[in-house]
Amino acid sequence: MAGLKGRDILSLVELSPREIDLILKRSSLLARRRTVPQKLKGKAVALIFQKPSTRTRVSFETAVAQLGGHPVYLSWNEMQLGRGETISDTAKVLDRYVKAIMARVYSHDDLVVLAETADAPVINGLSDKHHPCQILADLLTLIQYKKRLKGLKLAYVGDGNNVCNSLLIGCAKTGVNIAVARPPGYGPDPEAVKYAEEAAARSGASISIVEDPKEAVRGADAVYTDTFVSMGMEKEKETRLSAFIPKYQVTRTLLSHAKPGAIFLHCLPAHRGEEVTADVIDDAQSAVWDEAENRLHTARGLLSLIM
Ligand code: CP
Ligand code: NVA
Numbered sequence: 001m002a003g004l005k006g007r008d009i010l011s012l013v014e015l016s017p018r019e020i021d022l023i024l025k026r027s028s029l030l031a032r033r034r035t036v037p038q039k040l041k042g043k044a045v046a047l048i049f050q051k052p053s054t055r056t057r058v059s060f061e062t063a064v065a066q067l068g069g070h071p072v073y074l075s076w077n078e079m080q081l082g083r084g085e086t087i088s089d090t091a092k093v094l095d096r097y098v099k100a101i102m103a104r105v106y107s108h109d110d111l112v113v114l115a116e117t118a119d120a121p122v123i124n125g126l127s128d129k130h131h132p133c134q135i136l137a138d139l140l141t142l143i144q145y146k147k148r149l150k151g152l153k154l155a156y157v158g159d160g161n162n163v164c165n166s167l168l169i170g171c172a173k174t175g176v177n178i179a180v181a182r183p184p185g186y187g188p189d190p191e192a193v194k195y196a197e198e199a200a201a202r203s204g205a206s207i208s209i210v211e212d213p214k215e216a217v218r219g220a221d222a223v224y225t226d227t228f229v230s231m232g233m234e235k236e237k238e239t240r241l242s243a244f245i246p247k248y249q250v251t252r253t254l255l256s257h258a259k260p261g262a263i264f265l266h267c268l269p270a271h272r273g274e275e276v277t278a279d280v281i282d283d284a285q286s287a288v289w290d291e292a293e294n295r296l297h298t299a300r301g302l303l304s305l306i307m
Contacts, residue, residue, distance in 0.1 A: 002044065004269070005305070007306055008115040008303065009121070010122065010127075010130065012173065015078065016173075017175075023301050024139055024143065024301070026298040027301025028297065030301055036067055036304070038307055039069075039304045040066060044069065044098040044099065045060075045072065045088065045104045045303070046074055047103075047282045048074035048079070048103040049103075049106075049125070050103075050105045051105055053230065054269065056102075056295065057073065058195055060299050063299035067300060069307075073283070078171075087116075088117040094118060094120065095119050099120055100120050100306070101120050102124075102307055103123070103125055103292055106127070109166050111124055111127050128162060128232065130192075133220075133295065136298040137294035138224070138265060138294075139174060141263075145287055146221055146288075150174070151175065151177070152177065153179065154176050154179075154221065155213075155223045155258075155307055156181070156216070156225070157181045158226055158228060158248050158275050159226065159275075160187040165188050165189045165192035167224065168194050168207065170192075171200060171207075172199035174205075175205045177206040178196075178208045179208045180208070181210050181216035181217070186240075207266055216224060217255070217257045217258050219258070220258040221263070222287075223250060225248075226266065226267050229241070233298075237282075249275060250275065250277070252280060261287070267291070268288060268292055270284075270288070
């Protein structure tokens, strides 16, 4: 293990299973502590957002502040980036002020340019391809509820989007069997699937991508869904909703095919009545609020290890 200090985290591809385990262990250790070590004392962290956010913004701002650092929230359109200053010029300037950059962008390629130019570590706060920080929180939630990862089964029902791509990789690396149910034409990124299959071969996890949600959910320890219309896809809303609803909506009936005691997960924000019914989110089986809280714990764990 080369160590996490100074590393860019653009996806879970860059993290070994041992490193993921280390981040999760550090996150749960810090979650139990009233005060956290001031690892970021005197250090500023830029938080760039090209899209809206509640959880990612607040968890990172809070994590940086609790670790003794200074979070600098930057809205893309209020920066000169929004007026055409290049990403690489921006990266060179930010390097003179901050010790790390977290960015939420439309195009993953922009993150790659940012990471290639900036000396400071760059963390992906969501791109069109990946959402690694979310999946760290999801894995921590699975551990809290199910006391292990290896051998669990997670069913992801819905759009093969950024969250699905990162879940495939995160589950494959940590030995969680994952079944994805999606309509034809809405599957995960083939590169993410290929990568996840290679990781699964090493961890012993299984990966299946099917059309029937019941088949995916059968015997699952956790059922996960995300919006059918990700940020940036608003123009496709009607076509997408008709491709997914009602078949891919997570309802109590669909959940009844999972294992007794299965939990419901969602990265949030949820669109009640679209990808999930309100009774499922509000049910005792739902772990979504703990999952959201875990965004803070994993942001603290991750930042304290890479800085
Ligand atoms: N899950 C998540 O990333 O939420 P936000 O869009 O609110 O940051
Ligand atoms: N797939 C969603 C996740 C939001 C946290 C999106 O990209 O909009």
